[in-house]
Amino acid sequence: MTTKIEKLALKTAELTRQTHDLGIPVMILFEGVPTSGKTRLANELLLNFDAKYTHFIATQSSQGDDLRYQFLQKYWNTLPKKGDINIYFRSWYSHYLDYRENEIKHDKYKNYDVLKEQIDSFEGMLEQDNYEIIKFFIDINEEKRQEHIKQTKANPLTRWKVQEYTNVLSTQTYLDDMHGFIKNDKTWQIIDYTERQSATEKMYEHIIKRLEKAIEQHNKTKNKRDGKFTPNFTTNLFDINVEKVSKGQYKSLITDLQNRMREIQFALYERKIPLILVFEGMDAAGKGGNIKRIREKLDPTGYEVNGISAPTDVELNHHYLWRFAKDMPRSGHIEMFDRSWYGRVLVERIEGFATVKEWQRAYEEINAFEKMWTDEGAIILKFFLTLDKEQQLKRFKERQVNVHKQWKITDEDWRNREKWDLYVEASHDMIEKTHTDYAPWLVVPADHKKTSRIEILKYIIRECEKVLWGVKDY
Numbered sequence: 001m002t003t004k005i006e007k008l009a010l011k012t013a014e015l016t017r018q019t020h021d022l023g024i025p026v027m028i029l030f031e032g033v034p035t036s037g038k039t040r041l042a043n044e045l046l047l048n049f050d051a052k053y054t055h056f057i058a059t060q061s062s063q064g065d066d067l068r069y070q071f072l073q074k075y076w077n078t079l080p081k082k083g084d085i086n087i088y089f090r091s092w093y094s095h096y097l098d099y100r101e102n103e104i105k106h107d108k109y110k111n112y113d114v115l116k117e118q119i120d121s122f123e124g125m126l127e128q129d130n131y132e133i134i135k136f137f138i139d140i141n142e143e144k145r146q147e148h149i150k151q152t153k154a155n156p157l158t159r160w161k162v163q164e165y166t167n168v169l170s171t172q173t174y175l176d177d178m179h180g181f182i183k184n185d186k187t188w189q190i191i192d193y194t195e196r197q198s199a200t201e202k203m204y205e206h207i208i209k210r211l212e213k214a215i216e217q218h219n220k221t222k223n224k225r226d227g228k229f230t231p232n233f234t235t236n237l238f239d240i241n242v243e244k245v246s247k248g249q250y251k252s253l254i255t256d257l258q259n260r261m262r263e264i265q266f267a268l269y270e271r272k273i274p275l276i277l278v279f280e281g282m283d284a285a286g287k288g289g290n291i292k293r294i295r296e297k298l299d300p301t302g303y304e305v306n307g308i309s310a311p312t313d314v315e316l317n318h319h320y321l322w323r324f325a326k327d328m329p330r331s332g333h334i335e336m337f338d339r340s341w342y343g344r345v346l347v348e349r350i351e352g353f354a355t356v357k358e359w360q361r362a363y364e365e366i367n368a369f370e371k372m373w374t375d376e377g378a379i380i381l382k383f384f385l386t387l388d389k390e391q392q393l394k395r396f397k398e399r400q401v402n403v404h405k406q407w408k409i410t411d412e413d414w415r416n417r418e419k420w421d422l423y424v425e426a427s428h429d430m431i432e433k434t435h436t437d438y439a440p441w442l443v444v445p446a447d448h449k450k451t452s453r454i455e456i457l458k459y460i461i462r463e464c465e466k467v468l469w470g471v472k473d474y
Contacts, residue, residue, distance in 0.1 A: 001264075003401070004201055005197065005200050005201055006202060006206070007434060008204035008205060008208065009044075009048045009204060011023075011050065011204070011208055012045075012049075012204050012207050012208055012211070013048050013049060013050075015049070015207075015208060015211040015212065015215070015408070016049055016050065016054075016085060016211065016356075018211075018215055019083065019085075019132070019211055019214065019215065020050070020053050020073070020083040020084070020085075020445065021083070021084045022083070022215065022218050023082035023317075024082070024083065024130060024131075024132055024214055024218055025079070025080040025081065025082050025083065025084055025085075025130070025131045025132070026080065026084075026085040026086070026131075026132045026134065026211070026214075026216070027080060027086045027088065027126070027131060027133045027134070028045065028085065028086070028087045028088065028134045028136070028207070029088045029093075029131065029135045029136060030042050030087070030088060030089055030090065030091075030136050030138060031090060031091060031092040031093055031094065031135070031136070031137050031138070031178055032136075032137055032138030032139065032140070032193075033140075033171050033174060033175060034171070035140075035145055035152060035421045036139065036140045036145060036193055037088070037138050037140055037193030037196070037199060038089060038090075038138050040193075040196070041138065041191070041193070041199065041200065042056070042087050043205055044200060045203075045425055046085055046087060049085055052161070053084040053085060053140075054080070054084070054085045054086075054087065055080065055085070055086050055087070056083065056086075056087050056089065057078050057086055057087065057088045057089070058089040058090065059074075059088065059089065059090040059091055059092070059094050059095050061082065061098050062095070062098060062104055062140055063101070065330075065435055066133070067104070067105070067329035067331075068331045068332075069274075069328075069330050070245040070328060070372055070373050071095070071096075071099065071115055071118060071372070071375075071376060072092060072118055072119075072122055072327070072372060072377075073326075073328065075091075075092055075122070076322060076325035076326060077093075077325070077326045078323070079126075079131075079318055079319055079322050080131075080180065081314070081317040081318050082220055082317045082318070083317075085225040090120055092122070093119070093181060094169075094174075096112070096115045096116065096119060097168060097169055097173070097174060097177055098114060099112060100112040100115070101169050101170075101173060101179075102169075102465075104119075105376065108375070108376045108377045109375070109376070110451070114303050114375045115375075117370050118165070118368075118371075118372050118375065119366035121365075121369075121371075121372070122372075124368075125142065125319070125321070125361075125365045125368065126319060128357075128365075129319050129320075129358075130214075130217075130221075131216065131319070132210060132214040133187075134189075134206070134207060134210050135185070135187055135188045135189065136188075136189050136190075136191055136203065137178060137182055137188050137189070137190050137191070137315065138191050138193050138199075138221045139190055139191065139192050139193065140193045140194055141181065141192075144193075144194045158239040159252060159355050163225075167373070171375040175370070179414075181218055184376060185231070186291075187368045189202075189203075189206045191197055191203055191206075192239060214263045216279070217447070223355045223462045224352070224355055224356050224357075225352040225353075225355055225356065226352075226356050227349045227350055227352065227359075227422065227426070228356065229421075229422050229426075230425060233383050233421065233425040233428075235424065235425070235428045237428050237431060237432075237443065238386040238427075238428075238443060238445075240386070240443060240444075240445050241445070242445050242448075242451055242455060243451075244448050244450075244451050245326070245448070245450050245451045245454050246356075247450070249454075250349075250453075250454065253454055254293065254450075254453065254454065254457075255353065255460065256298050256388075257454065257457040257461065258293065258297040258457070259297060259373055261294060261297065261298065261319065261457060261460065261461060262297045262298055262299070264465070264468070265298050265299060265302055265303070265334060265466045266299075267464075267468050268332055268334070268468070269302055269332035269333070270332070271332070272331035272332045272377075273331070273332065273377055273378070273379060273467065274328075274329040274330065274331055274332065274333055274334070274335070274377075274378040274379070275329070275334045275372070275378070275379045275381075275460075275464065276328065276329065276334075276335050276337070276373065276378055276379065276380045277291075277294070277334070277335070277336045277337065277381055277382075277383070277460065278340045278380065278381070278382040278383065278431075279336070279337060279339065279340075279383050279385065280339060280340065280342050280346070280382070280383070280384050280385070280427070281383070281384050281385030281386060281387070281444075281446065282385065282392055282446070283391075283392065283396075283413050283416055283417075284387065284392050284396060284399070284408075284413070285385035285386065285387040285446040285452075286385055286446050286449050286452055286453075287338050287339070287385055287454065288307075288338060288473075289449060290383070290385070290452060290453055290456050291305055291336050291338055291392050293453045293457065294336065294456070294457060294460065295336070298334070301332060302332070303333060303334035303336065304327070304329070304333070304334075304335050304336070306327050306335065306336065306337045306338065306340075307339070308337060308338060308340055308343065309339075309340040311323065318367050320341070320344055320362075321341055321365070321369055324340065324341045325369070328373060328378075329378075331377075341366055341369065342366070342389075342430055342434075344358070344359055344362040344366070345359050345362050345363060345366075345429070345433075345434075346423070346426050346430060349426050350422045350423060361432075361435035363429075363434055365435075366434055367436055367439075368435075369440065370436070370439040371436075371438060371439070374429070374438040374439060374455075379439070379457070379463065379464060379467055380439040381440070381442070381460060381463055382439060382440065382442070383433075383441070383442050383444055383456055384427060384431060384439045384442070384444065385444050385452060386444065386445055386446060387446050387447060387449050388444055389417075391419055392417070393417070396409055396413065396417075419423040428433040431443065442456070442459055444456055
């Protein structure tokens with residue numbers, strides 16, 4: 001005779017196969033005090049779900065190399081791809097409490113409430129991207145819990161589990177804060193594990209309810225694609241005049257600036273401050289050339305360059321920010337992006353690769369994403385290299401005849417020229433909506449390559465010196 005739990009388990013497994021086929025990523029969180037029953041419920045699901053697309057993620061107290069990365073880095077790195085299931089044994093909520101109660105990175109986070117804001121932003125952007133986040137808080141009668149503790153202590157092989165998180169977080173503090181989270185977020189499902197069968201049934205019933213709703217919502221979703229461009233759009237945002245640097249000036253300035261940039265690199269490493277440089281701009285505006293001059297005298301063990309191209313199939317199967325989050329620098333290192341996450345509001349908007357809702361909400365998502373890193377002390381500087389249309393044509397033609405640069409010009413570059421006006425409007429909107437105090441844009445005229453290189457190096461040095469030593473002018 002099939003029990004109620006078996007029937008519910010079969011129904012849940014059937015629904016997870018549907019979410020897998022539909023490409024709906026599912027994240028199931030288990031929170032609760034030690035020995036409350038989290039392990040048994042999580043294992044129940046692991047045994048019932050298809051192992052090919054189910055993953056178990058355990059949150060432990062931060063230590064060692066983990067502390068070199070941003071607060072939510074491990075969760076960005078392990079996001080499930082579309083159709084997969086992640087089961088979190090403790091989650092970013094325990095992670096937050098660990099940070100706050102043990103004053104982890106207190107020099108960066110004087111007010112740990114910003115981490116709660118990061119959690120809200122993180123969950124919000126995932127839910128907007130159709131991630132199904134199911135949250136369980138496992139409660140238990142204290143007498144029953146003490147029974148579990150006694151049994152665990154009696155077994156030499158499991159005795160260590162009694163210390164689970166108790167060394168870093170008191171039970172009462174944990175309970176008080178989790179009850180606060182639950183009060184403010186009605187999506188949490190509280191399960192009393194005092195009676196195991198009832199708890200298991202309740203868990204399955206809640207998952208079934210949530211997955212059925214997610215599948216129904218997925219089938220209703222309409223993916224309208226429209227860049228919503230303005231006829232005859234004009235802007236003076238890119239009309240910037242900069243005094244050109246002469247060849248002689250360039251030679252005398254560039255070496256000094258590069259040497260200073262190397263000193264900045266060492267100072268950033270010593271102070272454990274990450275630097276993130278983002279380069280966007282017109283094709284042939286010199287993004288690669290600028291990056292080359294910035295890193296020319298840097299220590300190669302302390303920086304990375306990410307040349308961003310079209311996303312791979314694996315990357316398309318994740319949240320669009322996933323591939324960038326996992327390449328963000330650890331403390332004291334420099335990361336340079338030759339094109340970036342702004343592709344969502346540039347090429348994906350222009351070419352119709354993103355839906356209207358996707359690219360329109362991306363501005364705020366990107367602002368929140370960048371703030372996650374600057375909250376922890378990272379410096380983010382963003383450069384938009386602007387180029388006159390005729391100057392671009394001249395550079396395209398030069399590349400065609402130069403055997404050393406022919407690889408730089410493609411049919412896609414010529415096709416992009418036909419959408420010049422759309423790119424100008426999309427770039428204008430991007431800068432207007434994502435220029436923030438903590439991650440500013442610098443629009444750089446790039447018709448004269450040497451001048452743009454000097455301007456950008458000076459700006460990076462000046463902004464880093466402000467953070468490092470409070471120097472106002474270079």
